[in-house]
Ligand SMILES: Nc1ncnc2c1ncn2[C@@H]1O[C@H](COP(=O)(O)OP(=O)(O)OP(=O)(O)O)[C@@H](O)[C@H]1O
């Protein structure tokens with residue numbers, strides 16, 4: 001493959017990051033990882049829960065992150081960017097349809113028939129299809145056929161996973177990029193990108209859930225047979241912990257953030273009773289006064305909020321039936337996953353002892369981006385998983401149909417799926 005430059009932009013609630021990378025030009029698997037040559041990141045102030053709420057503020061932070069990355073990469077301006085979206089009430093659904101092919105060789109016509117049979121499943125609504133891939137073909141009820149064209153059977157079935165989002169957050173991203181003179185090459189569901197960066201190939205193949213704990217949202221994706229089969233967003237993140245600390249201890253948000261990172265722990269019980277920390281409390285006159293408090297006061301604020309977030313994640317996973325669909329392996333990433341004690345707490349919450357709905361213990365680990373090379377220590381942490389994964393998406397460009405689901409019927413969508421299958425299978 002010819003060597004080329006691609007760019008990724010993660011518009012997050014806490015920070016905006018831009019990675020510029022070179023891809024191609026090498027043989028061998030490891031050498032084909034995107035090689036990051038430009039990095040820029042900036043505090044983000046124009047977003048709330050993953051959604052742009054202040055176009056002007058977002059534009060300034062995007063411009064500055066992109067500028068820094070361009071300068072580091074040698075100065076030439078970027079145009080196309082892969083951008084994540086972690087908003088828009090994502091809906092993840094698998095459509096499953098089957099038609100009779102009566103014992104003959106499976107032709108394109110049969111695949112068309114399967115797809116038009118699925119057409120009636122599409123609900124009339126104004127949403128955008130972010131990701132769409134066939135996750136399974138079956139012939140005579142036997143699943144696992146990767147390419148059914150030319151095979152023999154009585155009945156052909158296909159399962160298509162569709163991840164749709166509301167149009168408006170996407171339009172806002174597009175508008176914001178236009179104001180920065182950038183072109184939206186593709187929008188990628190945030191936790192999908194994170195999973196590409198932190199899961200190893202075996203995990204994506206055998207089945208794994210990836211949970212990205214960000215500042216404003218905690219988002220999840222699930223993989224099986226190398227395909228995205230589920231995605232969701234919970235509007236709670238690290239900011240909520242910081243806000244709880246600021247309120248509970250009467251300190252500024254800035255000081256609360258520092259206390260969380262330095263002394264926070266989500267396992268209250270293991271913090272020694274005698275541990276004291278110094279804080280700057282805001283008095284009635286609005287001035288700050290230094291006092292010492294037991295560290296357990298801080299951890300007793302942090303731990304219930306993180307616990308609650310993990311319980312929400314667990315409930316969503318159980319509700320979606322993921323243990324049966326993809327298994328019980330879960331990888332945590334995102335900036336907020338760095339809170340001390342997270343893995344231990346997650347192991348507890350995802351154990352059969354703690355919750356009868358879990359049935360058997362999950363295998364839990366934390367992950368950081370391993371799918372790209374050239375990241376410095378400061379940008380190789382779990383807060384940069386999404387940005388790194390966007391590069392992997394850009395480097396592989398999975399064939400998908402990105403289409404607007406028409407208001408009245410699914411006709412447009414299914415003719416696109418048909419055309420796309422014709423090209424790819
Ligand atoms: N060492 C740390 N310990 C605990 N929390 C941390 C640490 N470092 C960063 N965080 C928290 O991580 C959060 C930011 O995570 P991240 O950078 O992944 O968010 P984001 O991608 O900008 O936001 P989102 O994905 O929600 O849109 C903040 O709430 C921050 O307090």
Ligand SMILES: [Mg+2]
Pocket residue numbers: 012013190212214215334386
């Ligand atoms: Mg994020």
